[in-house]
Amino acid sequence: MRYGGNTSCLEVTAAGRRLIFDAGTGIRALGLELARSANLDIDIYFTHTHLDHITGLTFFAPLFEESNSVRLWAGHLEAPHTLKNVVTKLMQAPLYPVSLEVFRAEVGFNEFRAGDTLACGEVGLRTAPLNHPNGATGYRVDFGGKSICYITDTEHRPGERDKTIVELCRGADVMIYDSSYTDEEYPRYREWGHSTWQEGVRVADAAGVGTLAIFHHDPSHDDAFMDDVARQAASLRPGTVASGLPRVVVAHEGLTLAP
Numbered sequence: 001m002r003y004g005g006n007t008s009c010l011e012v013t014a015a016g017r018r019l020i021f022d023a024g025t026g027i028r029a030l031g032l033e034l035a036r037s038a039n040l041d042i043d044i045y046f047t048h049t050h051l052d053h054i055t056g057l058t059f060f061a062p063l064f065e066e067s068n069s070v071r072l073w074a075g076h077l078e079a080p081h082t083l084k085n086v087v088t089k090l091m092q093a094p095l096y097p098v099s100l101e102v103f104r105a106e107v108g109f110n111e112f113r114a115g116d117t118l119a120c121g122e123v124g125l126r127t128a129p130l131n132h133p134n135g136a137t138g139y140r141v142d143f144g145g146k147s148i149c150y151i152t153d154t155e156h157r158p159g160e161r162d163k164t165i166v167e168l169c170r171g172a173d174v175m176i177y178d179s180s181y182t183d184e185e186y187p188r189y190r191e192w193g194h195s196t197w198q199e200g201v202r203v204a205d206a207a208g209v210g211t212l213a214i215f216h217h218d219p220s221h222d223d224a225f226m227d228d229v230a231r232q233a234a235s236l237r238p239g240t241v242a243s244g245l246p247r248v249v250v251a252h253e254g255l256t257l258a259p
């Protein structure tokens with residue numbers, strides 16, 4: 001599988017800080033790499049806590065090292081849910097063999113409201129609510145005049161752009177966008193809370209985004225299918241931006257983007 005089969009996880013490094021977005025199964029390999037160092041100071045921001053975005057958390061090696069500090073953040077939960085009780089429930093019988101106390105790192109649970117502005121050291125973080133069952137949060141990371149937006153999971157309304165997303169992503173260098181389906185497939189998946197790669201192109205164009213990263217691939221889409229999406233997307237957004245990045249890219253396991 002060239003595009004990869006892990007679920008959502010991405011890492012943004014800026015100003016000496018390490019920001020991780022989502023803890024899908026992809027966080028396991030990242031954790032093993034990070035665990036080669038000690039005294040880690042890490043923030044993990046969840047778009048939401050559906051299983052595909054949180055199930056890798058308990059396999060994140062830095063959580064098992066005493067010298068590390070890991071802060072978890074979520075902005076989509078409504079009372080009585082809290083991030084701490086969601087993780088506690090994930091790690092309990094008969095779903096999981098050990099409880100939260102197994103973590104050796106200092107773990108912090110932080111709640112905010114999607115729409116709040118946060119900061120991680122000198123790194124600016126804007127957030128916005130997405131259209132997803134049980135809620136989700138979109139993020140914009142700004143540092144040193146560069147910006148990356150992470151927009152998943154979200155469902156568009158056919159024929160109109162989501163103004164909240166366009167506003168959050170305006171002029172961003174990179175937008176990583178929920179492209180679970182194609183426009184042709186979408187009518188079968190109404191209300192599932194996901195969008196299409198074509199809508200990603202339309203939002204990127206409306207917001208003046210530099211590079212669109214097609215993300216959150218449906219598991220039924222194999223490499224040949226994604227190659228075809230890549231070709232079609234490149235014909236709609238040809239060329240590169242000043243940094244040399246293509247104007248559209250299909251995200252794959254281990255992809256690094258440096259705007």
Ligand SMILES: [Zn+2]
Binds near residue numbers: 048050132153193
């Ligand atoms: Zn979801």
Ligand SMILES: [Zn+2]
Binds near residue numbers: 008050052053153216
């Ligand atoms: Zn998802």
